[in-house]
Structure formats: C-alpha cells, structure tokens
Amino acid sequence: MQRLDALTSLKRTFKRGEYLYRSGEPFHALYAIRNGFFKTQVLHEDGREQVTGFQMPGEIIGMDAICADAHTCDAVALEDSEICEIPFNLLEELSRDVPVLQRHLHKIMSREIVRDQGIMMLLGSMRAEERLAAFLLNLSQRFSARGYSPNAFLLRMTRQEIGSYLGLKLETVSRTFSQFQENGLLSVRVREVEIMDVLRLRSFVGHI
Amino acid sequence: MQRLDALTSLKRTFKRGEYLYRSGEPFHALYAIRNGFFKTQVLHEDGREQVTGFQMPGEIIGMDAICADAHTCDAVALEDSEICEIPFNLLEELSRDVPVLQRHLHKIMSREIVRDQGIMMLLGSMRAEERLAAFLLNLSQRFSARGYSPNAFLLRMTRQEIGSYLGLKLETVSRTFSQFQENGLLSVRVREVEIMDVLRLRSFVGHI
DNA sequence: CGGAGAGTTGAGAAACCTCAAAGCAGGTGG
DNA sequence: CCACCTGCTTTGAGGTTTCTCAACTCTCCG
Numbered sequence: 276m277q278r279l280d281a282l283t284s285l286k287r288t289f290k291r292g293e294y295l296y297r298s299g300e301p302f303h304a305l306y307a308i309r310n311g312f313f314k315t316q317v318l319h320e321d322g323r324e325q326v327t328g329f330q331m332p333g334e335i336i337g338m339d340a341i342c343a344d345a346h347t348c349d350a351v352a353l354e355d356s357e358i359c360e361i362p363f364n365l366l367e368e369l370s371r372d373v374p375v376l377q378r379h380l381h382k383i384m385s386r387e388i389v390r391d392q393g394i395m396m397l398l399g400s401m402r403a404e405e406r407l408a409a410f411l412l413n414l415s416q417r418f419s420a421r422g423y424s425p426n427a428f429l430l431r432m433t434r435q436e437i438g439s440y441l442g443l444k445l446e447t448v449s450r451t452f453s454q455f456q457e458n459g460l461l462s463v464r465v466r467e468v469e470i471m472d473v474l475r476l477r478s479f480v481g482h483i
Numbered sequence: 484m485q486r487l488d489a490l491t492s493l494k495r496t497f498k499r500g501e502y503l504y505r506s507g508e509p510f511h512a513l514y515a516i517r518n519g520f521f522k523t524q525v526l527h528e529d530g531r532e533q534v535t536g537f538q539m540p541g542e543i544i545g546m547d548a549i550c551a552d553a554h555t556c557d558a559v560a561l562e563d564s565e566i567c568e569i570p571f572n573l574l575e576e577l578s579r580d581v582p583v584l585q586r587h588l589h590k591i592m593s594r595e596i597v598r599d600q601g602i603m604m605l606l607g608s609m610r611a612e613e614r615l616a617a618f619l620l621n622l623s624q625r626f627s628a629r630g631y632s633p634n635a636f637l638l639r640m641t642r643q644e645i646g647s648y649l650g651l652k653l654e655t656v657s658r659t660f661s662q663f664q665e666n667g668l669l670s671v672r673v674r675e676v677e678i679m680d681v682l683r684l685r686s687f688v689g690h691i
Numbered sequence: 692c693g694g695a696g697a698g699t700t701g702a703g704a705a706a707c708c709t710c711a712a713a714g715c716a717g718g719t720g721g
Numbered sequence: 722c723c724a725c726c727t728g729c730t731t732t733g734a735g736g737t738t739t740c741t742c743a744a745c746t747c748t749c750c751g
Contacts, residue, residue, distance in 0.1 A: 319608070325604040325607045339600060341590055341593035342594040343597075367589070378575065381588075382550045384589070385546055388592070388595050388599065391599035391600070391603070393525075394603055395535050395599070395603065398607050433730090434730065435729080440607070447706090450707095450732080453732080465716080465729085481529045641697065641698085642698060652740055654739090655738090655739060657698060658700080658739095
C-alpha cells in the first residue's frame with residue numbers, strides 16, 4: 276500500500292532545546308524519532324518537573340495525548356533531531372485495513388505501559404545506586420539494539436535531568452557516578468560513560 | 484451488533500486474595516472489573532514487590548500483556564469481585580469494523596499511560612504527605628465518579644499495599660495517616676477514612 | 692475465645708537532600 | 722582566535738526525611 280508511505284512522509288527537524296510538543300497542545304499525531312534524542316517531562320503547578328522518559332531513534336512518542344485529545348507532557352529535543360510525524364487519524368484508518376499494523380500499534384502502546392511499570396518499580400522500591408545502575412543498563416541495552424556500543428556512550432542529558440527521571444537530586448546522581456567510578460564499575464568523564472564491569476552493575480539491580 | 488455482546492459475555496468471579504492473572508501467563512484477554520477491587524503488582528527477583536495500581540469497577544486491566552503476549556504483572560482481588568473477560572482477538576476484530584470502538588480502545592490504553600505519568604510524578608518528586616494526600620484524593624474522585632461518597636470510604640488495601648504503591652514503608656503510611664488525623668484533615672479508623680478538609684488536603688498536592 | 696494478621700507508635704540509624712563553594716566545559720562576541 | 726561568561730558538574734558539611742527494628746495493640750475470623 277502506498278498509503279503506508281503517507282504515514283511516514285512528514286519529517287521535521289528540531290534544534291537542541293526545541294519543543295516537539297507541549298502539554299495542553301491539541302493532539303493530532305504520534306511522532307517517530309528518526310535521529311537524535313528527546314526527553315518527555317510533566318510539569319507540576321508549583322514548578323516541579325518530572326522527566327518521564329528519554330527517547331531515542333526508532334521510538335514513538337505522543338501516545339499520552341490520545342486519551343484527552345491533548346498532550347499531557349512536553350517533549351524536548353536534547354540534541355539536534357529529526358522526527359517523522361504520523362497523523363493519528365490516518366494511522367487508525369490504516370490499521371483498520373491492515374491487522375498487522377493494528378496489532379503493531381497496540382504492542383507499541385502496551386510496551387509504553389510496561390516501560391512505565393518498570394519506572395514505578397525503580398522509583399518505588401530502589402535505592403539511589405540501584406536506580407542509576409538500572410538507568411545505565413537500560414541505556415546500554417537500547418544503544419546496543421541500535422548498533423552502538425553497549426559499553427561506551429555519551430549521555431545526552433544533564434545530571435539534573437537524570438535526577439528528575441530517577442527521583443533523585445542532581446548532587447546525588449553526581450555522587451553516585453563518582454562512587455561507581457571509585458569502585459571500578461564505570462569510567463565517567465562528565466557526559467562520557469564507559470561501563471567497566473557490567474556484571475557487578477547488574478548485580479545492583481538484582482538481575483543476577 | 485450482537486458481536487459486541489460477545490465481548491462482554493464471559494464473566495467470572497474471584498474471592499478475596501485470588502489471582503486474576505499472574506506475571507508470565509500467556510495473554511489472551513483484557514478484563515473489565517464489574518464489581519469489587521483489584522491490585523496489580525510487579526514482583527522483583529529478590530522478592531521486593533511494587534504495587535502498580537488499584538482498580539475499581541469500570542476499569543480495564545491486562546493491557547501490559549499485549550506487547551509480549553504474556554502478562555508482566557499480577558492482578559489480585561482485594562475483595563470478592565466479578566470481572567468480565569474480553570477476548571483480545573475479538574476486540575481487535577470488532578474494532579476494525581467499529582471505528583468508535585477502535586478509538587475507545589486507544590483512549591483506554593492512553594489513559595493508562597497518563598495514569599502512569601501521574602504515578603511517576605508522585606514517586607519521583609513528592610514527599611510522604613503529598614503522596615498520601617494525592618492517593619486519597621484520587622480514590623475520592625474515583626469513588627465519586629461511581630456514585631459513592633467522595634468524603635467517606637473504605638480502604639480495601641493494607642497499609643503495606645498503600646506503602647508499596649506510594650514508595651513508602653507501611654510505618655510511614657501509618658504515621659502519615661495519624662498526622663493527617665491530628666491535623667483535622669481526616670478521620671481515620673483503620674480502613675475507614677473520612678475526609679474532613681478537602682481543601683487543605685488538596686493544598687498538599689499543589690492543586691489548591 | 693484465641694490466634695494471626697494488620698496497624699500504631701517510639702527510638703535510633705541510614706539515605707538522601709539542602710546549601711554552599713569551587714572547578715569545568717562549551718559557546719559567543721569582541 | 723581568545724577571553725569571558727554561563728550553565729553544568731563535583732564535592733563537602735550539616736540537616737531532614739524516611740527507614741529499620743521492636744514492642745505493643747487492635748481487629749477480624751474461625
């Protein structure tokens with residue numbers, strides 16, 4: 276079907292710091308990240324922010340907006356990025372005709388729900404070390420799945436953003452990085468991270 | 484369409500403590516709660532548990548299982564309950580023919596994602612008082628939407644389960660209840676809660 | 692009526708936060 | 722191209738919140 280092409284024909288680029296969408300804006304499309312890095316965040320009335328995720332190429336964002344026809348969070352580019360806009364009406368229409376596409380959409384939404392469960396686990400019952408270890412292992416696995424090194428990568432987000440995501444203050448994140456480095460788990464130079472001892476890192480999270 | 488009836492024809496009852504499904508079980512249906520109360524929880528390898536939600540009549544659970552064709556959490560009845568099983572293949576089939584149903588399904592999944600965002604906010608950037616206040620106001624609002632009193636209700640879950648959901652220890656939950664009672668926000672008799680001062684309770688969460 | 696599970700309360704410990712100061716890196720304008 | 726400025730990161734010291742451990746009470750079933 277050439278109609279499928281229409282799903283992925285609309286591309287847009289964003290400079291670092293630009294908003295893909297903001298909370299409250301009307302909903303009309305999902306977005307597939309083709310290149311770059313985004314964060315999603317919820318802002319509280321009193322100014323507190325909660326980073327709810329970091330998205331990398333191949334991942335879809337915007338599904339929060341379906342339920343109320345308006346976005347419920349902000350999406351911000353963490354580096355120069357390119358996205359592909361997927362008009363949701365068209366996606367629904369096509370998925371009525373193409374069961375495989377329909378199931379795929381459902382799986383993507385379900386995966387988001389499962390991802391959120393994992394974050395709840397992390398925020399609700401892990402200590403700072405475990406949270407950071409889980410975060411790094413998750414990044415590692417996602418970089419690996421995209422053909423990048425699972426052991427050495429560049430963090431696109433600040434300590435403050437990592438902290439917000441992990442429910443910690445930036446100082447605690449920084450200290451935990453330093454502690455991991457002292458213990459030979461990581462080699463950290465600001466945003467450059469190299470995992471030196473995956474097994475011990477995993478043992479923090481209980482994967483062993 | 485009488486096919487729609489087939490979606491809701493399969494009913495089952497559960498005694499308190501019985502499992503609707505367990506993590507790892509194969510996926511074939513979503514479940515609508517008709518009566519009673521459930522909790523969903525994720526179990527960690529090391530025995531830690533994280534309660535990811537409390538579900539009441541009218542709510543749909545099981546959507547986590549779509550992405551990997553297997554459940555990723557447990558669902559346990561907190562009191563004698565009745566559910567309605569919705570075979571997912573049938574639901575997808577029907578939603579291909581009935582766009583309104585299709586959109587409804589997407590909204591339900593999206594609502595779950597938004598709900599999870601709220602919990603991340605709660606777990607990531609609120610203090611114990613704020614978490615409990617948010618939890619009680621959320622229950623209040625949901626009871627109210629079902630025609631029950633928003634101000635007086637019975638908790639179906641233990642302090643331990645509330646604590647797990649809120650990322651707190653049961654003692655902290657208990658102490659915070661006592662503190663709210665001392666300050667005239669609540670009247671608490673174990674599982675019976677009466678909200679005495681909604682406005683002040685809301686002010687904790689920043690809803691003013 | 693007894694027992695088991697659930698809840699409350701206290702005291703001390705641990706984890707994390709706050710505030711503060713100093714060091715770094717990267718971008719911008721002269 | 723360099724110097725400066727801004728925002729990010731690191732590290733320290735002390736304070737708060739929450740947790741842990743423990744004892745006791747309450748409630749609800751059987």
